[in-house]
Amino acid sequence: MNLFFVLDKRLGIQLPDLKKEWEEYTDEEQQSILVTWEKIRGRIPDRIAEIETKINQKQSELGEENDFNRSCELNSEISELASMINDLWLWYRLNQTVTDKVHF
Template identity: 40%
Template sequence: MQFLLDERLGIPLPNPELEFEQLTPAEQEEVIAQWERIKARIPEQILKFEAVIEDKLRQVHEREDWDEIAALFAEISDYASRINELNTWRRVDPLLHPDPVADHASEHRDREKG
């Protein structure tokens, strides 16, 4: 199993070449240790994105052109979405759920149907 940098989120995410169960115990231990190091950096990445949002909100208050304001709010929404995804990755074990964002979305859809 390897981790590849997700440019949008700014952290490496799991990209399994083999199923976790196919790894040796020593390899499994290294994967878990590596993921824990990555997860430890998530709060710092969230703080960076929050700072970007704060900066864009300041820009909104300085603008008068509606198109510029709308573009800034679109960027703010994108960064808020990134923060949400990072929080999901922080809570979920990707070795058990390779795509927690997709799992969360399908769970929400299923709840809405019921």
């Protein structure tokens, strides 16, 4: 099934990597893709929780940091982690519209 998914190292999950239009896949391929995506999608909230833990740690560190340059680095890291969470939520919500259109 990895033919249809590729690891996104930034987000830490596999994302769809479909090479043709959805309708060009067989019913069996579509079903397999959707089942695999649903498994991946189910792990997204856990991935978000992991990232939130990192954000909380960095915010605690930032609260204690006196070095301006390090404070800037921490703010940048927190911003990137927050961006990752936003992207993960977008991928999580994507499935809601896909499964509404595709019937098993």
